[in-house]
Amino acid sequence: MNHSDIQRRFRALAPFLDERMRRLVAASESEVIGYGGVSVVARATGVSRRAITEGVKELKKPKSQKARLEEARIRRRGAGRKRTVDKDSSLLEDLDRLVDPVTRGDPESPLRWTCKSVRRLAEELQHEGHAVSYQTVAELLHALDYSLQANQKTLEGSQHADRDEQFEYINRKARRYLKQGEPVISVDTKKKELVGDFKNAGRDWELQGQPEAVRVHDFEIREPDKGKVAPYGVYDLGRNTGWVSVGVDHDTAAFAVESIRRWWRWMGTRSYPQAKRLLITADSGGSNGARVRLWKWELQKLADEIGLEISVCHFPPGTSKWNKIEHRLFSFITMNWRGRPLRSFETVVNLIGNTTNCGGLVVRARLDRRKYPTGKKVSAKELRALKIERDDFHGDWNYAIKPRKEHRARLRTRAELRDQAKPRTWRGYGVLLVTHGHETRSPRRPVVSSGLTPQGCSCSVKF
Numbered sequence: 001m002n003h004s005d006i007q008r009r010f011r012a013l014a015p016f017l018d019e020r021m022r023r024l025v026a027a028s029e030s031e032v033i034g035y036g037g038v039s040v041v042a043r044a045t046g047v048s049r050r051a052i053t054e055g056v057k058e059l060k061k062p063k064s065q066k067a068r069l070e071e072a073r074i075r076r077r078g079a080g081r082k083r084t085v086d087k088d089s090s091l092l093e094d095l096d097r098l099v100d101p102v103t104r105g106d107p108e109s110p111l112r113w114t115c116k117s118v119r120r121l122a123e124e125l126q127h128e129g130h131a132v133s134y135q136t137v138a139e140l141l142h143a144l145d146y147s148l149q150a151n152q153k154t155l156e157g158s159q160h161a162d163r164d165e166q167f168e169y170i171n172r173k174a175r176r177y178l179k180q181g182e183p184v185i186s187v188d189t190k191k192k193e194l195v196g197d198f199k200n201a202g203r204d205w206e207l208q209g210q211p212e213a214v215r216v217h218d219f220e221i222r223e224p225d226k227g228k229v230a231p232y233g234v235y236d237l238g239r240n241t242g243w244v245s246v247g248v249d250h251d252t253a254a255f256a257v258e259s260i261r262r263w264w265r266w267m268g269t270r271s272y273p274q275a276k277r278l279l280i281t282a283d284s285g286g287s288n289g290a291r292v293r294l295w296k297w298e299l300q301k302l303a304d305e306i307g308l309e310i311s312v313c314h315f316p317p318g319t320s321k322w323n324k325i326e327h328r329l330f331s332f333i334t335m336n337w338r339g340r341p342l343r344s345f346e347t348v349v350n351l352i353g354n355t356t357n358c359g360g361l362v363v364r365a366r367l368d369r370r371k372y373p374t375g376k377k378v379s380a381k382e383l384r385a386l387k388i389e390r391d392d393f394h395g396d397w398n399y400a401i402k403p404r405k406e407h408r409a410r411l412r413t414r415a416e417l418r419d420q421a422k423p424r425t426w427r428g429y430g431v432l433l434v435t436h437g438h439e440t441r442s443p444r445r446p447v448v449s450s451g452l453t454p455q456g457c458s459c460s461v462k463f
Contacts, residue, residue, distance in 0.1 A: 006044040022047060027055030084136055091130050095140055098124055160316045162394060167322070169393055170281055170313045177279045177311075178238050183272045184279045186325040187260060189251050189286055190231040190244075190333065195342050196221040202338025214341050225344045231333075231352065231365075232256055232287075234263040235325040239271050242329040242363040244352045246345065247372070255372040256287040257298035264306055267364060277309045283320035290314040290397055293378035300386045303403045314397040332357050 006029055013025060026047040030037030038056075042049045085091055098121055118141070122134040141147075160166075177184045199214045206212060220227055230251040234243040243266070245259035260280070268275070282288040288295050303310045315322055337351040345367050352365035391398035 003040065003044050006041060010045045023051040023055035024058060026052045027059050031056065031059065084132060085140070088130055088132075091125070091132060092140060092144065094125060094128060094130065095121065095137065096144060099141070099144075099146060159318065163316045163319065166313075166316050166394060166397060167319075169398065170315070173311070173313060173398075174237065174279060174281065177277065181272070181274070182277045182279065183268060183275055184237045184281070185260070185263070186235045186237060186281045186323050186328075187256065187288060188233060188283060188320070188323055188325050188330070189256070189288075190233060190330050192228050192230050192251070193342055193348065194218060194220060194227075195229055195345060195348060196223075196226045197341050197343055200337060200339060200341055202335075204339035212339075212341065225346075229342075229345065229348055230255070231348070232259040233325050233329050234260055235329045236263075236267070236271065237324060240328075240359060240361055241267060241271070242325075242355075242361065243267055244329075244333070244363065244365040245368045246349055246352065246365060247368045247370075248345065249370065249372045250374050251287050252372040252374060252376070253287045253292050253294035253298050254376070255368070255370075256295065257302055258368065258370070258372075261302055261305070262366065262368075264302075266366075275308060277311060279311045279313065281313050281315070281323060283323055284314045284317045284397070285320070293383055294376055296386055296388065296401065297378045297382065299401050300388075300404070303387075303401050307403050309400055309402045311400040312398070316397070329355075329361070329363070332361060333363070 010025065010029070014022075017025060022045075026041050026045050029045075030041040030052055033040055038049055038052050041047065041052055099116060118134040118137045122132055122137045125132050125137070174184045197214050198218055227248065230247045230249075232245045232247060232251070232255060236242065243259070243263035245255070245262055247255050247259075249255070264278075268278075284290045299310055299312070320326070333352055333355050336355040337348075340347075340351065342348050342351070349365045349367050353363055355361065355363045387402045387404050389400045389402065390396075391400070
């Protein structure tokens with residue numbers, strides 16, 4: 001029989017054959033040839049002589065194979081190579097000890113202070129006399145309910161005894177303000193970001209094999225439009241809107257309150273023209289911390305300026321992630337600029353200002369180039385001059401700052417504020433600059449803003 005004919009037939013059937021049918025088909029071909037057929041078929045098909053011989057035996061005893069066909073078995077019971085764990089009874093125990101040496105009572109394990117990859121585990125097991133490959137180690141780890149896992153941020157440190165009560169207190173107060181039509185805002189500083197051609201976490205669509213090139217080292221760039229930025233956010237719980245002041249200097253209490261002031265000027269006065277009170281929820285640390293005197297001093301100045309009673313509720317220590325701004329504003333900003341290098345201040349402002357979500361989130365952003373020096377102190381005498389009323393429940397976390405009567409002459413009426421909000425126009429140097437009275441800028445000075453038109457913030461148009 002022609003050797004190539006056997007090979008061609010076997011190749012045509014091969015995709016449809018399992019292990020048992022392969023040896024039976026090869027055995028049937030050898031039976032047709034007769035003497036010497038096993039060797040011929042083995043060379044043509046690549047099936048071993050032993051497998052073909054076993055197939056011939058099965059063909060000669062069809063009745064004995066009937067039960068196996070009914071069970072749909074490929075091999076008879078007990079056939080095939082034995083599992084490694086069956087041949088090596090101590091393998092699983094030794095592997096478990098290497099993976100988790102502390103809980104398994106072996107703190108002196110050779111892998112205690114090294115990366116426990118499957119290849120390293122297999123190498124150590126081989127040194128202990130186990131014949132095992134890294135693929136087998138991976139399978140055994142899954143069988144032992146191990147999996148690759150990252151660290152999970154769940155430990156919040158020591159919890160205050162009144163933690164839950166403070167959450168309920170903030171919730172009740174915020175609901176009451178929202179029901180009465182008063183503004184409720186959540187404030188915090190986002191993580192500081194390096195500005196320049198640095199790697200930004202996440203991935204974005206690019207042509208295959210053409211990723212955007214960035215710097216190898218994350219060293220701050222000392223250039224006019226580079227460096228670090230500190231985005232301070234204000235999230236309006238009632239309107240689902242956000243304001244972000246992108247600061248280029250220190251993250252101080254003065255910067256935090258200035259960001260709230262800008263939110264009120266550009267967004268708050270339009271959303272709440274009849275407001276009498278303002279509720280701020282913040283964490284207990286950072287520039288807006290519950291124990292920061294400058295924070296209260298600057299809030300008093302803001303209350304004197306806008307004529308609103310400002311109530312503040314701080315979250316208990318270690319619970320900053322419960323603040324609404326974290327998962328209603330900052331998380332979406334991070335998703336919007338994932339995988340994109342923040343090459344300039346303008347890039348940062350534009351990416352923040354174009355952030356949105358399915359719930360209709362609207363974000364306004366503006367660059368704040370002012371200087372906010374650190375080290376400013378507020379004396380005990382100055383602190384006593386503030387008009388602070390502490391709540392009955394945890395007055396250190398919950399308090400209200402009211403406008404002072406002696407500063408009432410400086411307060412502007414809401415009509416004046418609305419009049420001030422009307423845009424004015426300057427012409428000169430070939431640039432039409434639309435702005436507002438309290439944010440007047442020279443026509444020569446560039447304005448970096450995003451998401452601010454047509455809400456009344458500045459924009460420049462060349463003629």
